Amino acid sequence: MIKYKKFTLDNGLRVLVHVDKSTPIITINTVFDVGAKDENENRTGFAHLFEHLMFGGSVNIPEFDSPLQNVGGQNNAFTSNDITNYYITLPKQNIETGLWLESDRMLSLAFTPESLEVQRSVVIEEFKQMYLNQPYGDVMLLLRPLAYKEHAYKWPTIGKEISHIENAKMQDVKDFFHKHYTPQNAILSIAGDISVEEVKELVTKWYGDIPKGNKYERNLLQEPKQTQARLLEVKRDVPQNGIYKAWHICNRMHKDYYAIDLLSDVLGRGNSARLYQDLVKGKGLFTEISAYQMGSMENGLFLVSGKVKEGIDMEVADAAILETLEAIKNELIDLNELTKVKNKVEATDAFGHINALNKAMRIGYFELLGDANLGNEEPEEYAKVTAKSIQKVAKKYLIKSNCSTLYYVSDKK
Amino acid sequence: MNKLDRTTAPAFHEIDSINFVLPxxxxxxxxxxxxxxxxxxxxxxxxxxxxxxxxxxxxxxxxxxxxxxxxxxxxxxxxxxxxxxxxxxxxxxxxxxxxxxxxxxxxxxxxxxxxxxxxxxxxxxxxxxxxxxxxxxxxxxxxxxxxxxxxxxxxxxxxxxxxxxxxxxxxxxxxxxxxxxxxxxxxxxxxxxxxxxxxxxxxxxxxxxxxxxxxxxxxxxGKLETPKTDSDFVFGKNDFSPTFQFIEKKGAIQSCIRIGKPIINIDHPDYNKLKVMNTIFGGYFGSRLMTNIREEKGYTYGIGSVIMAKENMGNMIIYTEVGADVTQAAINEIRKEIKDMQTNKVTEGELTKVKNYMLGSLLQNTDGPFDLLERYKTIYFYNLPNNYYDTYMTDIKSITSEEIINLANTYLNDLSFIVAGSQEVS
Missing domain, CATH: 3.30.830.10 (Metalloenzyme, LuxS/M16 peptidase-like)
Structure with missing residues (x-):
């Protein structure tokens, strides 16, 4: 349970305050309602590139990091397919420095050509380091466009290809800013040892005069229903074969979400999970295997990924995954197993409440989904899930015609 | 309503003390x-x-x-x-x-x-x-x-x-x-x-x-027996001499660079101050290495340097992964930054920023039971006095630009270079 107070400025900026008197640190979290899904298909990787540019100086302040470091603060950011999230943590007595910096870059960026050139190179190196120069690093670059034919989830956050980053123009950057980085498209959440009144006063001071801007209306292409199983095989210079399977599932707000989440835990979480016990321990076909669902705001994916043991045929390994899934469809999980995954969710939730940054991020994220309190209602939603509802979602979503499979075959030179 | 002055930073409040609670x-x-x-x-x-x-x-x-x-x-x-x-x-x-x-x-x-x-x-x-x-x-x-x-x-x-x-x-x-x-x-x-x-x-x-x-x-x-370890453990004599080693990895589109050497350990009187020198050089996002090699040149997604204590010896590592085509250029820039640390005094502005950053980090890293426990483990395992973090703060606050340049000259030399990648460098 994260207690919070909410207020909204005249320009549409939503502000959440979580009071935590136990910490000397203030967290200022800002989530913008923009992610890789909002990109033009020929300009992918832009939301993430833009995140880098947010550190390149704003209209009145030439440098973002330096003044923050000067007052003992730290910051970082991340971009996903759904959101872009920025956070600052700093000693509470210096909160105003954080608000000064964060509000100025919401007001306007400096848009210096140098910043674009350098961050373009940095992001290209990031692309290489994380996706191209790593064994199995390009899996999501392959699997997403296999599973999605229309929807903007078909490219990963880093982008489809390096050339999109290389070709980004300053005008694109400016347009992106004006379209997405408005107070109406943002949620500010502040956590720490501070009163709601104090936050109100400071936030009104620093954010009150930022123009409202236009409300971005999202209108994404919807993914047509998949009707046939898809298979892609690639050869790569890696030591071991891999299998990656993806099924289309619902979005985060759908009533099936919690059952699907627990289903993924039954199959893939911890050493007692079914896939690990059946296929790594029992049959010894895999050296590692996991299952998870992406928790996306739009209709997402349920993923199973595993590394196949040397000498084992891909089809045999693939069939064994399906057999473990069939078992769930054919027989209800027992109360013990259901209680186990529910207990795990409860513990994870508690451990996620340890620091103020996590709490600030969490309420901001749920507010973006529609209501900051949704997160507080989640334990109840998980409690309602039954063995039957888990079986039902397994039968509904984990079916052959809804599945895309990637065989990542070792072609060791 | 007065027009808001957005060009001047709000008043800064120093972190004057951190109350490190003992367990x-x-x-x-x-x-x-x-x-x-x-x-x-x-x-x-x-x-x-x-x-x-x-x-x-x-x-x-x-x-x-x-x-x-x-x-x-x-x-x-x-x-x-x-x-x-x-x-x-x-x-x-x-x-x-x-x-x-x-x-x-x-x-x-x-x-x-x-x-x-x-x-x-x-x-x-x-x-x-x-x-x-x-x-x-x-x-x-x-x-x-x-x-x-x-x-x-x-x-x-x-x-x-x-x-x-x-x-x-x-x-x-x-x-x-x-x-x-x-x-x-x-x-x-x-x-x-x-x-x-x-x-x-x-x-x-x-x-x-x-x-x-x-x-x-x-x-x-509490009732288990408590035997002692019967071991003839000898750590051995470190046989380090600086070198440049290139390890080929065919087809790699980035090179990994590791530069470093054995260095003083946490119980040495210079250790905390060396950490300040290292922070300026490569220990935070605003460091010399990050500013030059990522933020100005765009050669890498990340670069840093760290002073690492272990029980028997400490060491310093500069680490980065850079584009294969700019590996030599990156190494040259790292050498240039080392030289600069040894030659030119750090400005008061930069030194103050790093001091405040480090004090802020300590405050952030002692926030809550898990963080406190990790900090205390350092005291426990290295047999440091209970007031270690007070000393650490005092050392940070008191260090001067003269000391920084001396530390850079004492410690930032005789480094070894290990590079793994597809293109030979020197």
Missing amino acids: TIKKLNNAVPYIEYNAGTEELVKIDFVFKAGTKYQTKGLVASMTSAMLKEGTNSFSSLEIANKIDFYGAFLETEVNSDYATITLYSLNKHLTNVLPVLKEILTNVNFPQEEFDKKIKIKKQQYLINLEKVETIASIGYSKHVYKGTKYENTVELNSFDEITRQDCVDYFNAFYNFGEMAIFVAGKVDSSVFELINSTF
Whole structure:
């Protein structure tokens, strides 16, 4: 349970305050309602590139990091397919420095050509380091466009290809800013040892005069229903074969979400999970295997990924995954197993409440989904899930015609 | 309403003191040290069992890490699956980890389930039996992971670095491909019996802990025997001499660079101040290395340098992964930055920024029971005085630009360069 107070400025900026008197640190979290899904298909990787540019100086302040470091603060950011999230943590007595910096870059960026050139190179190196120069690093670059034919989830956050980053123009950057980085498209959440009144006063001071801007209306292409199983095989210079399977599932707000989440835990979480016990321990076909669902705001994916043991045929390994899934469809999980995954969710939730940054991020994220309190209602939603509802979602979503499979075959030179 | 001045930074309030709270220290009935931080708002607890069983004690590659990894794989009473089920059922997390000096078993649990999960941990520590079948499976998996990691320039450079910098000592990397074939189950049994001794370990507890937690841990572990380790451990003499080593990885589109050398350890009077010098040079996002090589040149996604303390020796590492075509240029820039640290005085503005940044970091890193416990472990394991963090703050606040330049000249030389990549550099 994260207690919070909410207020909204005249320009549409939503502000959440979580009071935590136990910490000397203030967290200022800002989530913008923009992610890789909002990109033009020929300009992918832009939301993430833009995140880098947010550190390149704003209209009145030439440098973002330096003044923050000067007052003992730290910051970082991340971009996903759904959101872009920025956070600052700093000693509470210096909160105003954080608000000064964060509000100025919401007001306007400096848009210096140098910043674009350098961050373009940095992001290209990031692309290489994380996706191209790593064994199995390009899996999501392959699997997403296999599973999605229309929807903007078909490219990963880093982008489809390096050339999109290389070709980004300053005008694109400016347009992106004006379209997405408005107070109406943002949620500010502040956590720490501070009163709601104090936050109100400071936030009104620093954010009150930022123009409202236009409300971005999202209108994404919807993914047509998949009707046939898809298979892609690639050869790569890696030591071991891999299998990656993806099924289309619902979005985060759908009533099936919690059952699907627990289903993924039954199959893939911890050493007692079914896939690990059946296929790594029992049959010894895999050296590692996991299952998870992406928790996306739009209709997402349920993923199973595993590394196949040397000498084992891909089809045999693939069939064994399906057999473990069939078992769930054919027989209800027992109360013990259901209680186990529910207990795990409860513990994870508690451990996620340890620091103020996590709490600030969490309420901001749920507010973006529609209501900051949704997160507080989640334990109840998980409690309602039954063995039957888990079986039902397994039968509904984990079916052959809804599945895309990637065989990542070792072609060791 | 007055127009808001957005060009001037708001008033800055210095961090003048950090109240580093000390833990409660007790002993179990069998004299095992028990160190506790009771803080936080959530009804949960983290418990670390720390044994002197790190990789430096092994006489054969892989044994320490295999022993640690096998702890959850079976006891006289429970199978691997039963252990996993018992831990998972109560929503707990059980992790085993080993570094050069210590082997740690960590349990995360909600307070209400602790009575149910602690006995599992006791069963492991008293009756682990390293089943052959589980051992065979695990070693195959580890070998596969090792082969995958060897595809990464980062792994190749790290192994090369560790072999070189720690040469002659027990910190030297000893895992080779044949280690996976040579290790036996019996090696793990022997290692466990020799080094997982309750006579030489400590229990660390953090979370919202009331007196019942100590009682529970004491009643579970307080009657165990406490043998001492009978070991003729000799760390060895470090045989380091600076070098430039290029390790070829065909087709790599980025190179991994590791630059470093053995350096003073945490008990040395220069250590804290050296950390300040290092922070300016490569220890935070605004550092010289980051500013030049990432933020101005765009050669890399990240670069940094770190001063690392271990029980027997310290070392300094500069680390980065850069585009293959700019590897030489990046190395040249790193050399230039070293020279600059040794030649030109840091400005008061930069020094003040770094001081404030470091004090802010300490404040952030002592926030809450888990962080406090990690900071206190440094004091505990390196036998530092309880006021270590006060001294650390004083050292940071008092350091001058003259001292920085002296430290750079004393320590930033005779460095070794290890580069893994597709294009030869020098």
